[in-house]
Amino acid sequence: MSVRPYRDIHRRDCRKIYVGDVPVGGDAPITVQSMTTSLTHDVKATMEQIRRLEEAGADIVRVSCPDKESTAALKEITAQAKVPIVADIHFHYKRALEAADNGAACLRINPGNIGSHDRVQEVVRAAKANGCSIRIGVNAGSLERHLLEKYGEPCPEAMVESALEHIKVLEDADFFETKISCKASDVFLGVAAYTQLADACDYPLHLGITEAGALRDGTVKSSIGLGMLLWSGIGDTIRVSLSADPVEEIKVGYSMLKSLGLRHRGVRIVSCPSCARQAFPVIQTVEVLEERLSHIATPMSLSIIGCVVNGPGEARETDIGLTGGGNGNHMVYLSGVTDHKVKDDKLVDHIVDLVEKKAAEIEAARAEAQGGVEAAE
Incomplete structure (x- = not known):
């Protein structure tokens, strides 16, 4: 972007x-x-x-x-x-x-x-x-x-x-x-x-x-x-x-x-303060995700939004997004595009898995690009 x-x-x-x-x-x-x-x-x-x-x-x-x-x-x-x-x-x-x-x-x-x-x-x-x-x-x-x-x-x-x-x-x-x-x-x-x-x-x-x-x-x-x-x-x-x-x-x-956009390290989480519209416990979810994703050094963005009011818009701007949905089914966005749904009981583990895979992809691409530069030199 x-x-x-x-x-x-x-x-x-x-x-x-x-x-x-x-x-x-x-x-x-x-x-x-x-x-x-x-x-x-x-x-x-x-x-x-x-x-x-x-x-x-x-x-x-x-x-x-x-x-x-x-x-x-x-x-x-x-x-x-x-x-x-x-x-x-x-x-x-x-x-x-x-x-x-x-x-x-x-x-x-x-x-x-x-x-x-x-x-x-x-x-x-x-x-x-x-x-x-x-x-x-x-x-x-x-x-x-x-x-x-x-x-x-x-x-x-x-x-x-x-x-x-x-x-x-x-x-x-x-x-x-x-x-x-x-x-x-x-x-x-x-x-x-x-x-x-x-x-x-x-x-x-x-x-x-x-x-x-x-x-x-x-x-x-x-x-x-x-x-x-x-x-x-x-x-x-x-x-x-x-x-x-x-x-x-x-x-x-x-x-x-x-x-301030001056340096990027780790996962930048965009999350709502939560309200009565939330379809899952946003505050507790973000607290757990911050801890479980603290080992990720690769710069990337993740949005965790409790409902569909601002969720889709925020998800369009992040690498991975989650928007709360009805009946315990929540929408997952990848690169700003709706991709699949996840249920309440698998929500945190699933997001952690997606972030770790995305970080691995970014690092692999970076290593390949660096290898190409070194080969050219």
Whole structure:
């Protein structure tokens, strides 16, 4: 289906950097990342979380490195992880040096917490020597004293000035493998800061509304802030900060990108809120299908509509559709066309089977096309 003009999002032009082998910025897809909550020096627990995040589709995973035990554990963690690992560094610049030596693909530093320019310069030298990129992490809650004295309080101008000052420190050290975040827990402050920063530099931007809250409120808050920025074409990698299982951050991140047509992974379910017209329990059915189809990474669409009011129309727009019918017989649509009926007792298993088969067909066609391209080359 062609994309209608009003759906077009023109992403901001910026330079491309790499976090390990994952491109960020430029023409690269917007990446989705999260952060582990385990003690990093507990390698087993940390790797268990990383594996779950990888399975959920995380492109990049960040781990906190507050002490020597954590940076020492990075050597084993980075050797086992399938995705690039970002070392989160605060206060002690030596942790950054150790993390770079032990395999971190990127160093997340808040220069205001690192200390003198000389210490930042040492971090830059370690990053260069080990092929690390750097994320400058500006946060409204930890702005430098001189900026707070100048502006009186955290504001977009202070946050952007902080980011530009630290960019200059890195550029003076001939370092340009940099991405930047400008986070705040206040949606308006965060959006304004990112919008100004997007105009002030050409570095890729890491988006986030920091300390957004628990699963429901944090999802809503992040969706408003990040959605405004992404719709404006701003943002190259995202992290949804939730007080919840980190896997939920990945799920919400992909849902945001899917909703805006910026990136597609897994099954996009279109479903009605249900009402007295429903011919089967829509809410419970969708809950079960979301869980049972969570392993599907192939982009595809599925509509689950409880009656014939909007069902046929939605089914025409999805790969597979289901519309509630009378006497426990429900219509199944394939590629927008009515195909067959399914009864209540077989409904969920049948839809799961259809989705899995469709995903296998799509992947087979993709592999065949890729094989043809490689043969031609």
